[in-house]
Amino acid sequence: MEADIARILIHSSEIAARNRELANEIAAHYADHDSGLTLVPILSGSIVFLADLIRHLPLKMKLALVQVSTYPGATTRPADPKTILELTGDIEGRHVLLVDDILDSGRTLRRVQAMIRERNPRSLSTAVLLRKPDKAPDDVMVEFVGFDIEDLFVIGYGLDYNDLYRNYPHVGVLHPELTP
Ligand code: IMP
Ligand code: MG
Numbered sequence: 001m002e003a004d005i006a007r008i009l010i011h012s013s014e015i016a017a018r019n020r021e022l023a024n025e026i027a028a029h030y031a032d033h034d035s036g037l038t039l040v041p042i043l044s045g046s047i048v049f050l051a052d053l054i055r056h057l058p059l060k061m062k063l064a065l066v067q068v069s070t071y072p073g074a075t076t077r078p079a080d081p082k083t084i085l086e087l088t089g090d091i092e093g094r095h096v097l098l099v100d101d102i103l104d105s106g107r108t109l110r111r112v113q114a115m116i117r118e119r120n121p122r123s124l125s126t127a128v129l130l131r132k133p134d135k136a137p138d139d140v141m142v143e144f145v146g147f148d149i150e151d152l153f154v155i156g157y158g159l160d161y162n163d164l165y166r167n168y169p170h171v172g173v174l175h176p177e178l179t180p
Helices: 012-029 047-054 107-118
Strands: 005-010 037-043 061-063 066-069 082-085 095-103 123-131 144-148 171-174
Touching (some): 012 144, 095 107
Parallel strands (some): 037 066, 037 095
């Protein structure tokens, strides 16, 4: 696996430090209403981020999962997001924090945020580990952002290419000949 990675963009130690800061921001935001909180991770890209983040969150919370596929198979260009797993829990009247790995074109989050709003949550906020600010559209709100990055296709720390490299501990960039 290591041989496929051209360079590390964000080291795991930087991610760990930023996760603690993000958790503090999120904990402060929900301090007064932690009994009604549900985190909704968008599978599969957010699982590593979610697992690290929630262990720094001293809040009472539930999890409800949703799975959306935007980059099917061996492509780095987004297709229309497809719902693969419907929301696994009831979020009506609850404070919802959506968690995703990356805000790129915003199609995925636009679709999932609309789907969540239809189910009448008490509030909706969104946390992403990464954002590509040059591409992120103005109408997709994210309240908590780990890192702004340049417009590169990245892998690792949950992010995949063709379902590979999710277990790479850093956020990195593949050798160009490995992607189309
Ligand atoms: P968007 O819908 O274009 O904002 O893309 C969001 C989803 O596409 C993310 O949840 C990721 O799963 C995937 N994605 C977007 N950019 C990248 C990337 O650079 N590397 C790997 N996956 C990506
Ligand atoms: Mg994803």
